[in-house]
Amino acid sequence: MASRAKAYKPASRKFSVSNKRIGIAVAQWHNDITEKLLKGAIDVLQKGGIQPSDIIIMQAPGSFELPLTAQWLIKDSKADAVLCLGCIIKGETPHFDYISQAVAGGVMKVGLEYNIPVIFGVLTTNTVQQARERSGGKHGNKGADAAVAALEMLEAKKH
Ligand code: DLZ
Numbered sequence: 220m221a222s223r224a225k226a227y228k229p230a231s232r233k234f235s236v237s238n239k240r241i242g243i244a245v246a247q248w249h250n251d252i253t254e255k256l257l258k259g260a261i262d263v264l265q266k267g268g269i270q271p272s273d274i275i276i277m278q279a280p281g282s283f284e285l286p287l288t289a290q291w292l293i294k295d296s297k298a299d300a301v302l303c304l305g306c307i308i309k310g311e312t313p314h315f316d317y318i319s320q321a322v323a324g325g326v327m328k329v330g331l332e333y334n335i336p337v338i339f340g341v342l343t344t345n346t347v348q349q350a351r352e353r354s355g356g357k358h359g360n361k362g363a364d365a366a367v368a369a370l371e372m373l374e375a376k377k378h
Contacts, residue, residue: 242276247281261274
């Protein structure tokens with residue numbers, strides 16, 4: 220009998236990662252949303268074996284500042300992986316495109332430069348409603364997904 224492929228649900232994976240320090244850079248723009256991303260990320264990290272004392276949270280004013288904040292978490296706080304959490308909502312100006320692209324590129328650059336996982340946990344949506352649905356609503360929580368990605372990368376590096 221044919222069976223359906225199971226949908227990949229990142230947040231349901233099990234991990235056992237210990238003795239790793241995780242930095243979280245979290246943007247303050249749309250902080251009602253980013254607080255939920257942060258909570259989702261912390262839940263997953265702790266369930267995955269990360270001690271609360273090994274989670275270092277640093278606020279950034281907006282998403283544009285996330286890559287530099289991630290760099291500080293690596294250089295100064297000796298993070299083994301960093302989650303960058305933010306929420307960029309499309310407005311009436313091209314700001315959205317400039318910020319989104321700069322952040323995505325910056326996050327990747329820091330990860331490649333320091334050779335550690337730096338995860339893009341930034342919502343880029345057209346509306347606040349879409350952001351709500353992806354920060355603990357019907358489309359999951361991008362903060363939780365970012366934490367899963369970091370744990371997956373740390374586990375992959377062990378092998
Ligand atoms: C300026 C700005 C705008 C218009 N929109 C957002 C947004 O939707 N999400 C976000 O995280 N940040 C936004 N910012 C702030 C920029 O990220 C940045 O903090 C400022 O341009 C200062 O460099």
